[in-house]
Amino acid sequence: MEGKIALEEHWESPDFSATGSHDFTDAQYFEAVQKRLQEFDKRIQDINKNGIETSILSLTQPGIEGITDPERAIKLAKQMNDYIAEHALSKYPHRFKAFAALPLQDPKAAGDELERAVNELGFSGALINGYSNIGDENTAQYLDEPQVWPFWERVEKLGVPVYLHPRIPLPNQQRIYEGYEGLLGSAWGFGVETAMHAIRLILSGLFDRYPNLTIILGHLGEGLPFTLPRVEHRLRHQRAETHGNHQKAPMEYLRNNFYLTTSGVFRTQALLDTLLEVGADRILFSVDYPYESMEEISLWFDSCPISENDRLKIGSENAKKLFQLDSVKVEK
Amino acid sequence: MEGKIALEEHWESPDFSATGSHDFTDAQYFEAVQKRLQEFDKRIQDINKNGIETSILSLTQPGIEGITDPERAIKLAKQMNDYIAEHALSKYPHRFKAFAALPLQDPKAAGDELERAVNELGFSGALINGYSNIGDENTAQYLDEPQVWPFWERVEKLGVPVYLHPRIPLPNQQRIYEGYEGLLGSAWGFGVETAMHAIRLILSGLFDRYPNLTIILGHLGEGLPFTLPRVEHRLRHQRAETHGNHQKAPMEYLRNNFYLTTSGVFRTQALLDTLLEVGADRILFSVDYPYESMEEISLWFDSCPISENDRLKIGSENAKKLFQLDSVKVEK
Amino acid sequence: MEGKIALEEHWESPDFSATGSHDFTDAQYFEAVQKRLQEFDKRIQDINKNGIETSILSLTQPGIEGITDPERAIKLAKQMNDYIAEHALSKYPHRFKAFAALPLQDPKAAGDELERAVNELGFSGALINGYSNIGDENTAQYLDEPQVWPFWERVEKLGVPVYLHPRIPLPNQQRIYEGYEGLLGSAWGFGVETAMHAIRLILSGLFDRYPNLTIILGHLGEGLPFTLPRVEHRLRHQRAETHGNHQKAPMEYLRNNFYLTTSGVFRTQALLDTLLEVGADRILFSVDYPYESMEEISLWFDSCPISENDRLKIGSENAKKLFQLDSVKVEK
Amino acid sequence: MEGKIALEEHWESPDFSATGSHDFTDAQYFEAVQKRLQEFDKRIQDINKNGIETSILSLTQPGIEGITDPERAIKLAKQMNDYIAEHALSKYPHRFKAFAALPLQDPKAAGDELERAVNELGFSGALINGYSNIGDENTAQYLDEPQVWPFWERVEKLGVPVYLHPRIPLPNQQRIYEGYEGLLGSAWGFGVETAMHAIRLILSGLFDRYPNLTIILGHLGEGLPFTLPRVEHRLRHQRAETHGNHQKAPMEYLRNNFYLTTSGVFRTQALLDTLLEVGADRILFSVDYPYESMEEISLWFDSCPISENDRLKIGSENAKKLFQLDSVKVEK
Ligand SMILES: [Zn+2]
Ligand SMILES: [Zn+2]
Ligand SMILES: [Zn+2]
Ligand SMILES: [Zn+2]
Known part of the structure; x- marks a missing residue:
């Protein structure tokens, strides 16, 4: 179909290797990925060829979140946002949009940068690569922790969505991967790490306090359409103080505060499960380019x-509504 | 329907608190569970009421696997198997079957005990509660590790299935749960721990070496019907030496070496996904009594x-074939 | 759920036996149905008990459509519409709405009566019981025939939906039922008769000429979600002049000009098929009371x-939007 | 996949125009179809290219069933069966099998010919094109009528399946198609005619008397997976003497006495509905060549x-079991 919006589409600046080293990934594949991460003109041809009207760009993982020094994170986030604004958005304003990279190591600075990116650079929200390292690579700050709530308050006021993107589990929590x-990475660790991070957000009560927050999850919700009903079911028997301050059933948040994208998952069976758990209004097309x-x-x-009505919603209409995008006539 | 076989049905001896302490579980719920774990006569009434013909019993988690001293594990496993043989199987031979508890801390002893349980006590296979602690509670042995392969060789020769049951993640790997x-436990950690354990088995090449091994997973495959296709898809781009010696695509093993049970998951949407990934011949009814x-x-x-044809298979026929159970006339 | 809107809910006046004789229906069942058809106060209790906020009433089949004398049809339609306005709508204005009965034997008079019913009596549209007999019981007028198009032009202008309800096949076309x-009736003939009637409307080009027409079909679209894709597929190979003047693919009309209700079908499998063909925005809850x-x-x-998001749409939101219904606080 | 068995694959002899005249079908399409109907060598290339191991051939509709003179029907059926035996089966014995054409106008002769075809020519069963004309084209004999039961008795004894294939409704029953x-034809009339014919068989009690009869329906059961549950549901309220002598619920027969093929329907949504109504053991791959x-x-x-396990069953295993086919090594 024509007119698709894609919103887990990554980029990287030649100045900053956002992905870090990749011991386990195939070298040839990674080289090709990296080349395409840093390139924008060829993308335009590719999105044209594949019926994608607009591609919302985000700095690839772990990006800013993996920088252990908050000061450096703050500085680099700004730099990255300016870079993509200049090299992609200003050149192809109707075809490229962007999610801001944010220095969550300093939630106040993250809020400031999000405001700047949205208000001054015209960004569409933020993409956060999971937990942020602070001080060292084994120290993590999850997004439901109390010091981050003021950030969320500002996000809600700005009225923009936040894409919660995967990163790999903490180095000292990788015993089972030995x-x-x-x-x-993307094969498994990404998914369980991010699903659990989303569950933390859900259970924390964040959405009870800031009910208009919108979180986007990739990879068909990182499996949550299948696994969250069991979380909800089993929490019935756990002591209340062991699972956060949420006021509603977990699935209610998934259906009302989250959007789930197809990034990197082209499995019809899983899509059907997702459709039957959250409905077509809560699913968004995405690619996870250039990894996919x-x-x-x-x-x-x-x-x-799926029905053509739902294809239109998932491929285009839901995103246009969420990001207030006008349809543009694509000249190829 | 009548004639159902249930195969994730737990028990506990008053002599050995197999579950250990339960800080996070609701005390009243846990007390009720524990009472029913230790009881067999009332179960007969319950399975009668619910159309269950045969219930295959297993020592509740973490049971033997959580005992850090291998000698004690060996001794206790025997004791437990003898206990259930005497108190349940001998009294209700057509209604109760059992999976052996095994001291995997010593794979040779585990194989010996499985042979004894199957050949002498008439057991139906074994149920293993995830990794085994050895020495201390943060030291784990996963079932794909080389020292366990001789055990699997004997399992294959005996021709009995092994139920891979959850336990909670290692104590020093619980940062994300803080x-x-x-x-x-059952809400989340059980599932990701067990799914990953099953993936280790799949990727290790174990089923290439012992192709007739049959593993049973509870809780609709611990989410793998939804998540394993992505594992398979993404491993394409990881260096071969980083994901085991498997010869076939991961999903092939799930469809051919595994059975998935409905224990503890009564979510139709997830069942449909499972049906579309592994087919009705590979799904088995189970309850997860008395937790459920x-x-x-x-x-x-x-x-x-689902179709009545599939209901019959999942509820009864598949299990009767797998365990060579004769239909019994239930007198109520 | 609370707040459901039901829209295939039938009534009958004691003055006019709208259903005629019922040789094949169980006498006891039919007697009970007839009693409830003529009653409104008990209905209020029933809809309260079942979470139904508003029930849109329609004269039961074949009603006016089965009257071979056009003059009598015209007179009786008015009489019936006045009856239900007085006995149900005026007494329970927020709980009962109505679809007009129309004398399609005279399309001009049908349009006049629809305008009167909508503009003066506050009706929500019309329900038409299939073909109309004209002159004798084997002479039928289908709704796609040219003389009916001026009626449709007025329907489009009024902006109200028309419910296409079943009736049994023509007496001289019942060889296969011998x-x-x-x-x-409802077991089979209703469905194939009405599905084919809907196909005639689709293929005729009616929706190309009056693109804003909205037709409602009961019984999950009378099977069309399953069967219409094959119609579309096979018409590729039939001569154009043998299947009407439609400009678009048949499924496009089904998705855009039709709503499908759950009346009388509580089969999840069929609902899933429907959901995957037309999407949740095009499905409406209904009962088919008092037959069901x-x-x-x-x-x-x-x-x-299905997802709770879709349940809300299908059960309530879609109908409230379609009929511009305000939510009412139901006092029970 | 390789190894597929296809079983609604039609042929025609140059001596007998089995399809008759085709006013409504596109002339160019029909010419191409007819050419391929009469040809066998090119088919071998086509089935090789598409992974089809064996193709079970049947005389195209309405074939023998449309011959109003029983004597001619008897003679022509034999002639056709001999023709296909000689021109296809003897030349490609492992790649082509055949369903017999039968003169149902004379049920005794039909039984004789089936025995001859199965026992002497090695046929795999019969394909019957709906009702048989007797005397004139508006006189039909349906297969549930009492005079046909002795034929069914012999079918059951022979232990071969009968494929119930569509033909168009009786000429004097086509008012709604005007x-x-x-x-x-295949777009709509085929389906409703054949679905209703199958319902007659189901309701008649035929399968209670001959419980081992196996009927095959094409086109995903002619819609019955979607529509038969409603038949079953609504017959509850019809007088018993108005719907045959069946002893069980209609869906039970569909699940146990029928196989449904994919011929001519490549609609995943409808396949899923079928899978959830009858299960993968009751679905068979087919093409409907050369119409498709x-x-x-x-x-x-x-x-x-669908799962690869089910794909294998539907594509190959079910048919191999049903027709006792040995796998052959296809040399291409
Ligand atoms: Zn990504
Ligand atoms: Zn359990
Ligand atoms: Zn009705
Ligand atoms: Zn055919």
């Missing part, structure tokens, strides 16, 4: 067995 | 929107 | 495995 | 979102 380091092939995901999505 | 300890209500699961299963 | 007369039990349909709908 | 003759493209159906089937 011997299978290839599972640490635009063509592979688009071909799948354009023909997967 | 503040949400209620998630450590026999009635709640049975009512759901008996009326969930 | 020996199985029990299939003539409000309780049976409501219990099923309230717990069938 | 103006839309293109719907008479082998490639189009195969591509869809080989990648549609």
Whole structure:
């Protein structure tokens, strides 16, 4: 279909290797990915070819979140946001939008930068790569922790969505991966880390306090459509003080405060499960470019067995409403 | 429906608190569970009421696997197996079967005990509660590790299935649960721990070496029907030496070496996803009694929107074939 | 759930036996149905009990459509509409709405009566019981025939939906039912007759000429979610002049000009198929009272495995939008 | 996938125009179809290309069933069966099998011919094109009528399946198609005619008397997975003597005495509904060649979102079991 909006589409500046080193990833694949991360003109051809009208760009993981020095994180986040504004948004204003990179190591600075990015640079919200390292690589700050709530208050006021993107589990929490380091990233670790992070947000009571917050999860909700009903079911029997201050059933938040994207998952069976758990109004098309092939995901999505009404919503209408995007006439 | 076989049904001896302490679980709920864990006569009434013909019993988690001293584990496993043989199987031979508890801390002893349980006590296989602690509670042995392979060789020769049951993550790997300890058990930690354990088995090449091994996973495969396709998809881009010696695509093992049970999950949407990933021949009914209500699961299963042909398979026929059970006339 | 809108809910005046004789229906069942058809106060209790906020009433089939004398049809339609306005709508204005009965035997008079019913009596649209007999019981006028188009032009201007309700096939077209007369009505004949009638409307080009027409079909679209894709597929190979003047693919009309209700069908499998063909925005809850039990349909709908977001739409939101209904506080 | 069995694959002899005249079908399409109907060598290439191991051939509709003179029907059926045996089966014994054409106008002769075809020519059962004309084209004999039961007795004894294939409704029963003759055939009339014919068989009590009869329906059961649950539901309220002598619920017969094929329907949504109503053991792959493209159906089937376990069953295993086919090594 034409007119798709894609919103987990990554970039990287030649100045800052946002992904860090990649011991477990195939070198040839990673090289090709890195090249495309840093490039914008060829992207325009690719999104044209695949019926994508607008691509919302985000700094690839772990990016700013992996910087242990808060001061450096603050400085680098600004620099990155300015870079993408200049190199992509100003050149292709209707085709590229952006999520801000934020220095969550300092929640106040993160809020300031989000305001600047949205109000001055015209960004569409923020993409946060999971927990932030503070001080050292084994020290993590999750987004439901109390010091981060003032940040969320400002997000709600700004009225923009936050994309919660994966990163790999903390180095000292990788015992179960020993011997299978290839599972640490997108294959497995990304998903369980991010699903649990989202559960923390849900259970914390954050959405009770800031009910208009909107979180976007990739990879069909990191499995939560399948696994969260069991969380909800089993928490019935756990002591209340062991699972946060949430006021409602976990699935209610997933259906009302979250959007789930198709990034990197082209599995119809999983999409159907997602559709039956959150409904088509809460699902958004995405690619996870350049880690995934635009063509592979688009071909799948354009023909997967859902109603054309839902395809239109998931592919385009939901995102246009969420980001207040006007349709543009794409000249190819 | 009548004639159901249930196979994640737990017990506990008054002599050995198999579950250990339960800080995060509701005290009243846990007390009720514990009472029913230790009881067999009332169970017969309950399984009768809910159309369950045969219940395959297993020592509740973490049981033997949580004993850090291998000698004690060996001794206690025997004792437990003898106990259930005497108190349940001999009294209700057609209605109760059992999975052996095994001291995996010593794989040779585990194999010996499995042979004894199957050949002498008439057990139906084994149920293993995840990793085994060895020496201390932060030291774990996963079932794909090389020293365990001789055990698997004997399992394959015996031709009995092994139920891989959850336990909570290692104490020093619980950083992400801080503040949400209620998630450590059945709500969340059980699932990700066990799913990853199963993935280790799959990727290790174990099923290439012992292709006739049969593993049973509870809780609709611990989410793997939804999440394993992405594992398979993303491992394409990870260096081969980082994800085990498996010869086939991960999903092939899930479809051919695993059975997935409905224990503790009565979510039709997730069942449909499972059905579309592994097919009805690979799904088995189970309750997870007494943690779950026999009635709640049975009512759901008996009326969930699958074909009656599949209901019969999942509820009864698949298990009867797998365990070579003869149908018995239940006198109520 | 509370707040449901039901819109295939039938009534009958004691003055006019709208259903005619019922040779094949169980006498006891029919007697009970007829009693409830003529009654409104008890209905209020029933809809309260089942979480139904508003019930849109319609004269039961074949009603006016089965009257072979156009003059009598015209007179009786008015009489029936006045009756229900007085006995139900004026007494329970927030709980009962109505679809007009129309004398399609005279399309001009049908349009006049629809305008009167909508503008003067506050009706919500019309319900048409299939083809109209003209002159004798084997002479039928289908709604796509040219003489009916001026009626549709007025319907489009009025901006109200038309519910296309079943009636049994023409007497001289019942050869295949010989020996199985029990299939003539709701069991089978209703469905194929109405599905084909809807296909005639679709293929005729009516919706190309009057693109804002909205048709409602009961019984999950009379099977069309399953069968219309094949119609579309096979018409590719039939000569253009043999299947009407439609400009678009048949499924496009089904998704955009039709709403499908759950009346009389509480089959989750069929609902899922419908959801995957037209999307949740195009499905509406309904009971088909008193032929069906409000309780049976409501219990099923309230717990069938769709997302709560979609349940809300199908049960309530879609209908409130379509009929511009304000939510009312139900005092029970 | 390789190894598929296809079983609604039609042929025609140059001596007998089995399809008759085709006013509503596109002339160019029909010419191409007819050419391929009469050809066998090119088919071998096509089935090789599409992973089809064995194709079970049947005389195209209405074939023998449309011959009003019983004597001619008897003679022609034999002639056709001999023709296909000689021109296809003897030349490609492992790749082509056949369903017999039968003169149901004379049930005794039909039984004789079936025995001859199965026992002497090695046929796999019979394919019957709906009702048989007797005397004139408006006189029909349905297969549930009493005079046909002795035929069914012999079918059951022979232990072969009967494929119930569509034909268009009786000429004097086409009032509802007026103006839309293109719907008479595969687009719509085929389906409702054949679905109702199958319902007659189900309700008649035939399967209570001959419980081992196996009927195959094409086109995903002609819609019955969606529509038969409503038949069952509504017959509750019809007088018993109006719907045959069946002893069990209609859906039970559909699940136990029928197989449903994918012929001509490549709609995943409808396949999922079918899977959830009858289970994968009761679904069979088929093309409906040459009316459909082998490639189009195969591509869809080989990648549609069902489990590989079910794909294997539906594509190959179920048919091999039903027809006792040995796997053959296909040399291409
Ligand atoms: Zn990504
Ligand atoms: Zn358990
Ligand atoms: Zn009705
Ligand atoms: Zn055919």
